[in-house]
Amino acid sequence: MxxxxxxxxxxxxxxxxxxxxxxxxxxxxxxxxxxxxxxxxxxxxxxxxxxxxxxxxxxxxxxxxxxxxxxxxxxxxxxxxxxxxxxxxxxxxxxxxxxxxxxxxxxxxxxxxxxxxxxxxxxxxxxxxxxxxxxxxxxxxxxxxxxxxxxxxxxxxxxxxxxxxxxxxxxxxxxxxxxxxxxxxxxxxxxxxxxxxxxxxxxxxxxxxxxxxxxxxxxxxxxxxxxxxxxxxxxxxxxxxxxxxxxxxxxxxxxxxxxxxxxxxxxxxxRRFWVRYAAESTGALMLDDGAVHAVVKRRRSLLPAGITEVSGRFHGGDVVELRGLDGTVVARGVVAYDAAELAAVVGRSREDLPAEMRRPAVHADDLVAV
Structure with a gap:
């Protein structure tokens, strides 16, 4: 035709x-x-x-x-x-x-x-x-x-x-x-x-x-x-x-x-294509509404303060899904910490974290909104 x-x-x-x-x-x-x-x-x-x-x-x-x-x-x-x-x-x-x-x-x-x-x-x-x-x-x-x-x-x-x-x-x-x-x-x-x-x-x-x-x-x-x-x-x-x-x-x-x-x-x-489409996710991070807005609309890095829950077994360098409070996947990204490390600091502000945990959980350069 x-x-x-x-x-x-x-x-x-x-x-x-x-x-x-x-x-x-x-x-x-x-x-x-x-x-x-x-x-x-x-x-x-x-x-x-x-x-x-x-x-x-x-x-x-x-x-x-x-x-x-x-x-x-x-x-x-x-x-x-x-x-x-x-x-x-x-x-x-x-x-x-x-x-x-x-x-x-x-x-x-x-x-x-x-x-x-x-x-x-x-x-x-x-x-x-x-x-x-x-x-x-x-x-x-x-x-x-x-x-x-x-x-x-x-x-x-x-x-x-x-x-x-x-x-x-x-x-x-x-x-x-x-x-x-x-x-x-x-x-x-x-x-x-x-x-x-x-x-x-x-x-x-x-x-x-x-x-x-x-x-x-x-x-x-x-x-x-x-x-x-x-x-x-x-x-x-x-x-x-x-x-x-x-x-x-x-x-x-x-x-x-x-x-x-x-x-x-x-x-x-x-790299962004691989994160969004090719890589298998090994876990998920649940975000509060403020973190979803920062990640999706403002293209900011994800900080532990915006995370409400951690699921899955992952290590630093793995790809994880970022989900809103309703469970919808809003982004995918390369996480900086192991699941156990991150679970221990969810919801805490940067000032309350130990020095070695003050990096973003997922840096903006390693994050792709979906």
């Missing part, structure tokens, strides 16, 4: 660094079986974009689907152990298909398997970033997927939708392209009729009345996952294009198809 040009489509079209996410349904046939010819067709569209001067990182789903037939299964497994087994077998088939597809263009393929834990831990997060950057510098095509063989919940990233948004920020991409069996965003399920196509999302106001559904029997993402991930990337400053894999050529050539999501004007720093 075509659309009138916009600055945000132009941003996707001219992006020098692009993350392309490909969903399971884009890699399977009508019977739900993995189809290597679809990989080849997508590789051709991606190769054209790379020949035009862009670096491309691929986030590819499909490992579990690719393992169904070799293991003699009749459908996608539902229990964790069989999912992991299918992913183990399918991951080989998936990366071999991408390798064969890019062999035609004398491109070398590298595989990067990640889990939610890898992204949430700062050291692993940085190591993944270095690996992907080095692969690009060596002109290899990085194929990223969730490591379903060890993940305790294979839908943790939402069929790689969330993972692709995290990777886009991880590698400093200029655009994210989400390709699946859906040609863009509609205000309701287009298969049920009377749905209206949304060409551009400039902000959350454009989503009033939009009903997003769940995933298919082969994939786990669905429109709700894609929408959430697109908004995540856009909020971090990355323009997003949501389009059908069948339209990959046009999506990657001129961004004339699908739905485009406008990015925030300023790119979020890597």
């Amino acid at each position: 075509s659309s009138a040009p916009s600055p945000h489509r132009e941003g996707v079209r001219t992006a020098r660094s692009v993350v392309v996410k490909i969903g399971t349904t884009a890699l399977t046939d009508a019977k739900g079986m993995f189809d290597a010819t679809r990989v080849a067709a997508l590789a051709e569209a991606i190769e054209a974009r790379m020949r035009a001067g862009s670096d491309v990182v691929i986030v590819s789903s499909g490992a579990i689907a690719a393992g169904i037939e070799p293991l003699g299964l009749s459908r996608r497994p539902t229990d964790l152990a069989t999912k992991q087994a299918a992913a183990s077998v399918g991951q080989v088939a998936l990366v071999n298909a991408w390798t064969a597809a890019f062999d035609r263009f004398d491109r070398t393929v590298g595989q990067v398997l990640l889990t939610a834990h890898d992204i949430s831990m700062r050291v692993q997060h940085t190591n993944a970033q270095r690996t992907l950057d080095r692969l690009r510098a060596l002109h290899a095509v990085a194929i990223v997927n969730e490591n379903d063989t060890v993940a305790t919940n294979e839908i943790r990233f939402g069929d790689n939708d969330r993972l692709s948004a995290l990777v886009a920020h991880l590698v400093g991409a200029d655009a994210l392209v989400l390709l699946s069996d859906i040609d863009g965003l509609y205000d309701s399920d287009p298969r049920k009729g009377n749905a209206h196509f949304i060409s551009e999302v400039a902000g959350t106001d454009d989503l009033d009345g939009v009903i997003a559904g769940g995933g298919s029997r082969l994939g786990t993402g669905g429109m709700a996952s894609k929408l959430s991930s697109a908004l995540l990337a856009a909020d971090a400053g990355v323009p997003v294009l949501l389009a059908a894999a069948a339209d990959a050529g046009a999506a990657l050539a001129d961004a004339s198809v699908g739905t485009v999501f406008a990015p925030r004007p300023e790119r979020m720093s890597s």
Whole structure:
């Protein structure tokens, strides 16, 4: 479905660094079986974009689907152990298909398997970033997927939708392209009729009345996952294009198809992005109303005096949630003290604290409002 040009489509079209996410349904046939010819067709569209001067990182789903037939299964497994087994077998088939597809263009393929834990831990997060950057510098095509063989919940990233948004920020991409069996965003399920196509999302106001559904029997993402991930990337400053894999050529050539999501004007720093979206929180701090106002509205550091309660087991340097008195999460931040240390001084003013506890509980530079 075509659309009138916009600055945000132009941003996707001219992006020098692009993350392309490909969903399971884009890699399977009508019977739900993995189809290597679809990989080849997508590789051709991606190769054209790379020949035009862009670096491309691929986030590819499909490992579990690719393992169904070799293991003699009749459908996608539902229990964790069989999912992991299918992913183990399918991951080989998936990366071999991408390798064969890019062999035609004398491109070398590298595989990067990640889990939610890898992204949430700062050291692993940085190591993944270095690996992907080095692969690009060596002109290899990085194929990223969730490591379903060890993940305790294979839908943790939402069929790689969330993972692709995290990777886009991880590698400093200029655009994210989400390709699946859906040609863009509609205000309701287009298969049920009377749905209206949304060409551009400039902000959350454009989503009033939009009903997003769940995933298919082969994939786990669905429109709700894609929408959430697109908004995540856009909020971090990355323009997003949501389009059908069948339209990959046009999506990657001129961004004339699908739905485009406008990015925030300023790119979020890597550390603030990690605190807000990637890091796992290990505890929570309950704040009084004055502290909530200071943290959210005035962007001030959080002092022990504004904390009413401490929960969880955390250490200095961990990420915690900051909650209002009603339990609503208002911010996330890197805490300076262990849980036991902080619990002993909640509500106390700076003058009443020992010298070693007079630093903010969460410094403003390590705090991101949500």
